[in-house]
Amino acid sequence: MSAVSVAPSTPLPTATKVPFGRLVMVEWRKMTDTRAGRVMLMITGGLIALVAGIILLVTALSDMSALDASTWMSALSFPVSLLVPVLAIMIVTQEWGQRTHMVTFTLEPSRLKVVFAKLLAVFVLGIVTMAIAVGIGAIGTVAGAAIAGSDPSWNVTGEALAWTLATQILYLLMGFGFAMLLLNTPAALVIYYGYTLILEASVFSALYFIFDWAQDVFPWISMQVAMMPFIAGNEMQAAGVAVEDGALGIARLATSIALWVGLPLVLGTMRVLKSELK
């Protein structure tokens, strides 16, 4: 039917292992070669642009003063935290949902290598997205100040920037961990949004200042509460709350991270390594 030879060439090729970098490239490509993947990236970019546009519009229309750089950064990291972890979830769960895992893991039987390649690919994507968000925030700071006729306020310290990045990375790892643990897109999304939008954003912050026990327990189980002494120590002091940024604070932070990021990553990796692929 065709002139193309299907003959196995003798002798056996002395094939070398698939280089890790190539696996990362393949995983990167898989994030962008479907309509679903491209739509996700466009939504992420679009949402960042939308938030920035709304802030500038409001600044222009109202006579409020221009937002400072740190407010810009927290405003723009919200869409990032909403969407980048979804990419981290999908890079894993889609393989199971579409059953392409059978092909992926026959072409590279080292499941751990594939897991790391996926993590690195989505990690790079996350960093690029955050860099774009921070860049737009900087542009917004200048543009907003120009619109309001004031000097831009660059009140972001290197430390604050580092904490913002660290938070986003933790969310990304958390999404990735739960994706491996559940191997199912909707379930992983529910857990991720349930944690960030319901527990962190509403439950923990609402109860924290109301109940004494909450102030004892939450720093151990909520990453956001555990981070507060490090990110917003001054504000806490001003509000008359004890700031634990010593060994106890670090122990709390480590515990909450172990609970929401470490545990799902470890258990999820074990599940991916052991499970039968069919």
Place this chain on the structure above:
Amino acid sequence: MYAMIKVEGLTRVYGTFTAVDDVSFTAEAGKVTGFLGPNGAGKSTSMRIMVGLTNPTKGRATINGSLYADLPNPGRHVGVLLDASAQHDGRTGREVLTLAAMTMGLPTSRVDEMLELVSLTPSEAKRRIKNYSLGMKQRLGIAHALIGDPKVLILDEPANGLDPAGIRWMRGLLKEYADRGGTVLLSSHLLHEVEQIADELILIGNGRIVAEGTKDEILSSQGTVGQSLVTALDNEALTVALKAKGYSVEPIGTGMRVSAAPAEVGKAALEASVVLTDLRDGGAGLEDIFLQLTAETQREAIAPAHPEGASA
């Protein structure tokens, strides 16, 4: 020893159910080995174990002496097609092959070669998999298995969904592949699909191997040679003559089944001057044996062998 698949004591237990039960065989280089069994016999499970997607409870499968997981860049050694529909709906056929070529470190020209080989047109290759017909997915799966120029092929029901021309084309392809020294293991639950191309057959039922060897070896090992179906003008006279020679005769329909080869029956008829109206080999066909051997594992009770049961 040139690339071959060796399966030793492979067993896979799910809870209390043994899906694959102590399966051992060798698929040799230069041969097409057919892996045959009814639904649920354990073919796919065995094949998944061979490529490391399922862990065996006991035993092991090696390819040219090493475990699949230990093969460097395994796509270059073993072409695998387990389930042609297990591809991302939203990717194009070309993209699926491109990803494979990238992973294996092959030039993209290989993608075009494979598309041409399996007769997927450039416009079909640009379509998303969700718009592929079953046969197109199967062709893509075969292209995917062959793209790395492997020495060994492991194909689970590759003919599934192919049209008659496609099945014939695939037979030719696999035959040629084996003739040039490749090792082919393909599964099927349809005997006639495999019978014509497989040099060796492995019959599996209920997770166990029930027979193996070439078609002729299986036929003779089951003791079905030396049976005839005969009809004569004077059946009674022929029965007497045959019984006198010590053969057993059993009436079937308008004729008889005799425990002798057709030549013996013809000789007896000649000596007794009986006119024969029909005489043929009454040995059970491969299909009958296949059905008998796997009888306990069939979902349907098997009808007693048809009087003219030699048609297979």
